[in-house]
Amino acid sequence: MKLIIAEGKTGLYGAEIACARINKAGGKFVLGLPTGRTSMAMYGALAQKYKAAAVDFAGVTAFNLDEYIGLGAGDKDSYHYFMQSNFFDFVNIAPHNINIPDGMAADLAAECRRYEDKIAAAGGIDLLFGGVGENGHIAFNEPGSPKGGRTRVADLAPSTIKANETLFEDKTKIPHQAITMGLGTIYDAREIVIMAEGPKKAAAVKAAFEGESALWPISYLYSHKAVTLIADKEACALLTPEIIERHK
Numbered sequence: 001m002k003l004i005i006a007e008g009k010t011g012l013y014g015a016e017i018a019c020a021r022i023n024k025a026g027g028k029f030v031l032g033l034p035t036g037r038t039s040m041a042m043y044g045a046l047a048q049k050y051k052a053a054a055v056d057f058a059g060v061t062a063f064n065l066d067e068y069i070g071l072g073a074g075d076k077d078s079y080h081y082f083m084q085s086n087f088f089d090f091v092n093i094a095p096h097n098i099n100i101p102d103g104m105a106a107d108l109a110a111e112c113r114r115y116e117d118k119i120a121a122a123g124g125i126d127l128l129f130g131g132v133g134e135n136g137h138i139a140f141n142e143p144g145s146p147k148g149g150r151t152r153v154a155d156l157a158p159s160t161i162k163a164n165e166t167l168f169e170d171k172t173k174i175p176h177q178a179i180t181m182g183l184g185t186i187y188d189a190r191e192i193v194i195m196a197e198g199p200k201k202a203a204a205v206k207a208a209f210e211g212e213s214a215l216w217p218i219s220y221l222y223s224h225k226a227v228t229l230i231a232d233k234e235a236c237a238l239l240t241p242e243i244i245e246r247h248k
C-alpha cells in the first residue's frame with residue numbers, strides 16, 4: 001500500500017490520478033466510483049478538468065460502489081442523485097455507461113448478480129476510488145464483511161447510520177440496508193485509491209497498516225498489488241513515522 005499525505009483535499013490528488021490513467025488508456029476505461037463528503041472535491045476537480053479539456057470521459061464506463069435500498073434516482077438522498085448532481089451532470093460519461101446498483105429493484109439478489117455480471121462484461125474495473133468509514137468500512141462493507149464477498153445486500157452498522165444520517169434532510173429516513181460491491185469485487189479492480197480526511201478517520205487509517213482484521217475492512221486492501229491511500233494530516237495522526245516512511 002502506497003501512502004500519499006495530502007496537503008489539503010485528498011480529492012485533488014485523486015482527480016490527478018484519474019486523469020492520468022484515463023488519458024494514458026486513450027480509449028475504453030472502467031472506473032469504480034464512491035460517494036460521500038470526501039469524494040466531492042474529486043468530482044469538482046474532475047468536472048473542472050473536463051471543462052478545461054484536460055480529460056475526456058467518452059470512453060469511460062463507471063460503476064458506483066453502492067446504493068441505499070429503497071431510494072430511487074429521483075430521491076435527493078440517493079447515491080444516484082448524489083452522483084448526478086455532483087459529477088455526471090458536468091462530464092461526458094455516456095448515460096448508458098453509468099452504472100449504479102438499483103436500490104428499488106423488486107428482486108435485490110438478482111440485481112446484485114446483474115451488477116457483478118455487468119462489471120465482468122465490461123472487462124473488470126481499471127481504477128476504483130473509495131472513501132472509508134470511521135469504522136473502516138469500504139463502500140458498505142461493514143466490519144465482519146467477508147474478504148472475498150461479491151455485490152450483495154448489506155446491513156449498515158449503527159455507527160454508519162449515525163455518521164451518514166446527518167446528510168439526510170429527515171434523518172429518520174436513512175435506510176438501514178444497501179446494495180454494496182463486496183470486498184472481493186473491490187479487490188479485483190486493477191488499481192485502488194482510497195481517500196480519507198479528518199481526525200474521525202484516523203483509527204481506520206491506522207488499522208489499514210496493521211495487518212488483516214475482520215474488524216477493519218480497509219485492512220483487507222493492504223495486500224493489493226496497486227493500492228494507494230491518500231489521506232490528510234489529521235487522518236494520518238495515529239501513524240508512526242516508521243509506517244509513513246515505509247509506505248512513501
Ligand code: GLP
Nearest residue numbers: 034036037038131132133139140
Ligand atoms: C458512505 C459510503 C462509503 C464512503 C463513506 C465515507 O458510507 N457508503 O462508500 O466511503 O460514506 O463518507 P464520507 O466521505 O462522507 O466520510
